[in-house]
Amino acid sequence: MLHFAREERLPVTIVSGFLGAGKTTLLNNVLQHTRLKLAVLVNDFAALNIDVKLIASQDDTIISLTNGCVCCSIKDDLLSSILSIASSEQRFDGVLLETSGVSNPMAIADAFMQPAVSRRLRIDRTICVVDAENFPSLSFEHTELAIDQAAVADYVLLNKTDLIAPRFADKVIGILRGALPTMRIIKTQNAVLPAFMLLDDGDGEALRLNRKTSFRCDRAESPCRHEGCTACTGTSRTRDHSGTFESWSWSGDVGNQANFADIVRALPASILRAKGIVRFSDLADQSGIFQLIGKRSTIDLRPSVSGDRRSELVFIGVRGELPTDTLTEMFEGQTNGA
Structure with a gap:
């Protein structure tokens, strides 16, 4: 909901x-x-x-x-x-x-x-x-x-x-x-x-629209002992989880609030996490921080600080299970029909 x-x-x-x-x-x-x-x-x-x-x-x-x-x-x-x-x-x-x-x-x-x-x-x-x-x-x-x-x-x-x-x-x-x-x-x-x-990172990680699916390693060993983890060096201990998770990013027009709510309700269950900034055609002076966690989703509305009316979204799922074709059809169809 x-x-x-x-x-x-x-x-x-x-x-x-x-x-x-x-x-x-x-x-x-x-x-x-x-x-x-x-x-x-x-x-x-x-x-x-x-x-x-x-x-x-x-x-x-x-x-x-x-x-x-x-x-x-x-x-x-x-x-x-x-x-x-x-x-x-x-x-x-x-x-x-x-x-x-x-x-x-x-x-x-x-x-x-x-x-x-x-x-x-x-x-x-x-x-x-x-x-x-x-x-x-x-x-x-x-x-x-x-x-x-x-x-x-x-x-x-x-x-x-x-x-x-x-x-x-x-x-x-x-x-x-x-x-x-x-x-x-x-x-x-x-x-x-x-x-x-x-949980979301305290420094605003939830609002970053990174194009690469890369996350911090949760192991203290250096180098990390995780299989396939080649990114852990020195004290940074960053880990690339792209072998487990993948993301799909999109930018465009989501239409009004009702249109976007319909899209969210139709999202496949294989999407584990989504986040981004949404801007609605019927709320010209506001934008929203969209969060989807499992089966629950929220939008935190706040005054717009940019004239850009495009929405920017990232969807995350297990590699091989993220329905990128379905997402493309849903969102590109929205853009083409707008």
Whole structure:
């Protein structure tokens, strides 16, 4: 659903998934290498593998990191933990929330609907981690829970795919998409995910319309040990993810707001992420920052500062699955019909 709004609230990423899927590994990857100042809500500190050199201070409920991030123990009261972040005097770039492995993410989302919370925080995206290796051996009840967790997520990470044959990974995908055919699934190893898929960079990365699909490496080794990663040199540690993801860029006339909303509703499920600047024919004095994350999309309207009325958009998907021909037809058709 497309929402037009000016968002000033703190964005929250919810990470769900059944026990042992790799949720904490995903958080560790972020905490070790992020440039953002994050508040992280976790169920159990013991599972966090944080380098002691990164820890500035720690007590029973809070770990403060030298990079400005804070890890807070949820304990038994999620709402209380959320409110403590919402009322904090510290300023954060975002919040990461790791749910319990047996929790219903919809119940978690309900906590953010409380007025005291919704005024300050918003759910930006939900990510579900699925254990590709152990999913087939789950009991019926646990399989249903894992599928329910995946069905409401914006992205599903099918993790540990390096531990099984491709045909078994495809079988798990078939089961998941049997419940929701439009489920957006990304295969991962060790829960490694480019940062832009988990949260937006604090320096405005979401607004950059890069023509190349290149993202920072999330590993500290230099050179990086990722297969095919040849870009990690010196201290820059940049990684080209073009072997995994690809992008399609477009610039032109999207017509009015209703036309663009129709286009967004018709976008294929294989598009994982989209972003850009949109300018509508029926809003001459405004432009919008368009964001699509999984199945949710928003437009942040603001006064135009340029006379250029072209829209500029970038769409990202898994290499080989991005429907560039369909996108070309949709957007070039819009331009030709304008």
